[in-house]
Amino acid sequence: MTKVSLVHKEIDKETATSLLGFWVYMMTDCIMFASLFAVFIVLKNNIADGRNGAELFSLPFVLTQTLILLTSSFTSGLAMLAAQRTKLKDTFIWLGITGVLGASFLALEVNEFVNLDHSGSSWRISGFLSSYFTLVGTHGLHIMVGLLWLVGILVYMYKKGLNETSVKRLTMFSIFWHFLDVVWIFIFSVVYLLGVN
């Protein structure tokens, strides 16, 4: 019981330093995404006789993706809360749900990319499509890395249970996942919602 309060209320200095370091990494990641956004906004209208956003994007499809990712961000937070209270079973359940939702999001995105490519709108067609695939693809790549990391944490927790290391890793993962959702909100708004107009 003393360990629980130790984990929840007073994390040790080393963990705090790691978390701050991870936060700073997340900030640099945000700057990278910002530059990709800048490229997309600049190239948005250069469709080079290809199709534009209004012809390519489906609003119900992108809303489904957004709701899936938003829910998974919420459940990753719940997994972290459960871990801080050393509830192993709850942590497994919420982290599992996060993983399933993340995987379905990624599946939808890969499906969209393949459909775009097959319908003659690959990244080679125009500046608009190149920047679109780079921006959204980089986000998808992050989601994929996040999913691998999630599996790693699940395996670690299965073997070692909930100790300070697993709580630390889970906290970092949930920061990562929340930021991916924040980046997606802007992709949803700038690329899709403003793209169909």
Place this chain on the structure above:
Amino acid sequence: MENSMYRSKAFKAYSTGFVLSLVFTLVAWGIVNRHVTNEHQPYSHLFIHILVLSLAILQLVVQLIFFLHLGREKKPRWNLQALLATILVIIILVIGSIWIMNNLNYSMMNTVPSQEDRPF
């Protein structure tokens, strides 16, 4: 004690953030969907841009507070300081790029015939 997690303050914060994010997402989507499906296109281009971007920024703030607990950090608040510096860099990067490239498009208009020059 068993159910304490689902009655804790932190859980309430997460749920509040989740519900607010859902509302902002659905409002932005609903307005754009109505605009696109309606033949008369009831809203102006500028209105849609301002609305969608403000809702996105609102959702960013909500998630920073309720999901990433930015307000509950102890001094000297390194996380917040790093975030503010990052936001400054992002604003300079994005607005600067749009500004410069639009100016470039404008200056090139006489030489490149079919340049669609719509801001943003």
